[in-house]
Amino acid sequence: MEFKGDRLTDKMRRQNPFAVPDGYFDDLPSKIQNRISEKKVTKPSVGFLHLFKHQIGITFGVVFFAAVAYSGYKYNQYMDESVVQADDYYEYVTNNAGEFNEQEIIGVLESDKKTISKKAMKKESEKIIDYLLEQQVETSAVEDELYKN
Amino acid sequence: MVAYSDSELLSQFQKEETRNFAFRLIVQKYQEKIYMHIRKLVIDHEDTNDIVQNTFVRAWKGLDTFREDAQLYTWLYRIATNEALTFLKRKRTRFFLPLVDVEAQLATTLESDPYFNGDEADLKLQKAILSLPEKQRVVFNMKYYDELTYEEMSSILGTSVGALKASYHLAAKKIEKILESD
16 A cells, blocks of 8 residues: 555644753763663673583483483393393203203293393293294293293 | 764774774764654653663663664664563553553653643644554654654564555544544
């Protein structure tokens, strides 16, 4: 929309009706610079921590989460390590081939089974079952025990 | 007194040894325009004095990073406008809007203002301007009194030229209507 002309200029005087105290504009620059100087003087001395508080905060946050992640990783690793290794069972079965007893295997499983992660347990259980099948050992009771939980 | 360009002043401001001198010159160059712009919005001289000083203190802090893609004057103008509008908003909030009409209060201040030199016609005009919505008042003052171009106003207010033209047109019509009705 093209707004042509300014109708008000014909009707009203475009003058400034506002006045200021005498000498106001002469003193204003000094007043402003005094305010700036006051702000500089009263500004507290900025220490290293204050200057870099954001960076320090971010660093601590990253370190904290890294520590949590590492702890979680180590915990899982511990859990994995506490899994009864399949090799233990291979050795048992090999050494006790003649007197193989399912109940004994279950007993070993129960005694050696520590708190382990379900994922790790399942992985090892499958290895054990596969081995026992190769050895043509009846695995149903062993499976029941392994997959009980 | 030597008249420095804005570029020269900004260049001097960047140097530690001439910073204060350059800033003083910037204040001297623009203080009256900035003062009057704020005064027309907030009316009272003491309030205007505070806001003008706040404006230039903010300018001091921001001049280091001021990019010369905008003109220094429009940049100062923008700070001043924001400071004035923030002041009015706080005044309104303090008095629990909308129970208290801040503009009516400003009109009353105008009547008893020792630093108002206008006659009856001027008083009438100022009261009519005070009756406008805030943004329209800003636009009207910038166009009518400061004679800024719409492009400059657009740069200051962040509003499109078309919207500003419409705003001024509406403001002018409203003021005419008020004055003609009296």
